Amino acid sequence: MLEVVPTLAKAPDGYSVLDIAPMCGALGAEVSGVDLSKSLSNEVFADIQKALHDYQVIFFRDQDITPDQQKDFGRLFGSLNVHPVYEPLPGHPEILQVVKEADALNNIGDTWHSDATFLECPPMGSILYAKEIPPFGGDTLFANLQLAYEMLSDGMRRMLNGMQAVHSDAFLTQVNSERNATRSTKLRDGALETKEVLHPVIRTHPETGRKCLFINEPFTARFEGMTEKESRPLLDYLLAHIKSPEFTCRFRWQKGSLAFWDNRCTHHYALNDYHGHRREMHRVTVNGDRPH
Numbered sequence: 001m002l003e004v005v006p007t008l009a010k011a012p013d014g015y016s017v018l019d020i021a022p023m024c025g026a027l028g029a030e031v032s033g034v035d036l037s038k039s040l041s042n043e044v045f046a047d048i049q050k051a052l053h054d055y056q057v058i059f060f061r062d063q064d065i066t067p068d069q070q071k072d073f074g075r076l077f078g079s080l081n082v083h084p085v086y087e088p089l090p091g092h093p094e095i096l097q098v099v100k101e102a103d104a105l106n107n108i109g110d111t112w113h114s115d116a117t118f119l120e121c122p123p124m125g126s127i128l129y130a131k132e133i134p135p136f137g138g139d140t141l142f143a144n145l146q147l148a149y150e151m152l153s154d155g156m157r158r159m160l161n162g163m164q165a166v167h168s169d170a171f172l173t174q175v176n177s178e179r180n181a182t183r184s185t186k187l188r189d190g191a192l193e194t195k196e197v198l199h200p201v202i203r204t205h206p207e208t209g210r211k212c213l214f215i216n217e218p219f220t221a222r223f224e225g226m227t228e229k230e231s232r233p234l235l236d237y238l239l240a241h242i243k244s245p246e247f248t249c250r251f252r253w254q255k256g257s258l259a260f261w262d263n264r265c266t267h268h269y270a271l272n273d274y275h276g277h278r279r280e281m282h283r284v285t286v287n288g289d290r291p292h
C-alpha cells in the first residue's frame with residue numbers, strides 16, 4: 001500500500017523546439033526533432049538539458065553520427081571522461097566501445113548500477129550510441145533514484161540523510177579479470193590501484209536540487225563508520241528497493257538509437273539475453289562534480 005504519492009513524470013511543458021514523449025511514469029522520454037550530427041542551436045540545447053532534468057534519461061532515434069560528432073555532442077555538457085579500466089575505441093580515448101561478440105558469454109553492465117562512482121567526481125552522464133543491435137534482446141533498463149528516495153519512509157530518509165558510503169573499484173578488478181576471457185570489451189593492461197572514496201548516501205542534484213538515493217551495487221562497499229557485515233543488510237534492502245519495477249523504464253534499441261542518462265540520479269542494467277548475436281555500442285561519458 002502506498003503511503004506517499006510518487007512524483008511521477010509529468011506531461012512535457014515549456015519546451016521551445018523539440019518534441020518530448022514520456023515513456024513511463026517513473027522516468028525516460030523520447031526526444032525527436034533533432035539531428036545530432038549537426039551543431040545545435042541554443043534552443044535545442046536548452047530543450048535537451050530540460051528533458052534530461054525532467055525525465056533523467058532521454059532517447060533519440062535514427063541518428064547517424066561519427067565518433068567525433070558523438071564527442072562534440074558530449075562536450076556540450078562538460079569535459080569527457082577517459083575510462084580508467086576499459087580499452088577505448090582505437091584512436092578515440094574518450095569513447096568506450098561496449099561490445100559483446102557473438103561468441104562471448106558476458107556483457108558489460110548486467111547488474112543495476114551507475115557508472116564509475118568509485119571516482120571522487122563520478123560522471124554526470126553517459127551517452128550510449130547503438131552501432132550494431134541483435135535481432136532481439138539487448139534492451140537496457142533504467143531506474144530513477146530520486147523516486148526511490150522519495151518512496152522511502154520519513155524515518156528511513158531521516159536516518160540516511162547525513163550518512164556517507166564508501167565506494168571502491170575493487171569489483172571491476174576482481175570480476176572483470178575473471179570474466180575477461182568470456183566477454184569482449186577488454187581491460188587495459190596493468191593492475192588498477194584500488195582506492196576508496198566517500199559519497200553521501202543521499203545526494204542532492206546540483207542542477208535541480210532533487211534528492212536521490214546514491215548507493216551502487218558494484219561499487220558501494222559499506223557505510224562509513226560501519227563494517228561490511230553491519231552495512232550489508234541495509235545496503236541489500238536499499239538496493240532491492242531501487243529495483244522496484246515502479247521506478248524503472250526499459251529501452252528497446254535500434255541501430256542509430258542514442259540514450260543519454262543522468263548518471264547522478266539513475267541506475268541502469270544491460271540485459272544479456274541475446275547469445276549468439278553481436279552487439280556494439282559507443283559510449284561517451286561526461287565528467288561530473290563531487291556529490292554533495
Ligand SMILES: O=C(O)CCC(=O)C(=O)O
Nearest residue numbers: 098108109115140270283
Ligand atoms: O550496453 C548497455 O546497454 C549499457 C552498458 C553499460 O552499463 C554502460 O555502457 O555503462
Ligand SMILES: [Fe+2]
Nearest residue numbers: 109114115268
Ligand atoms: Fe554502465
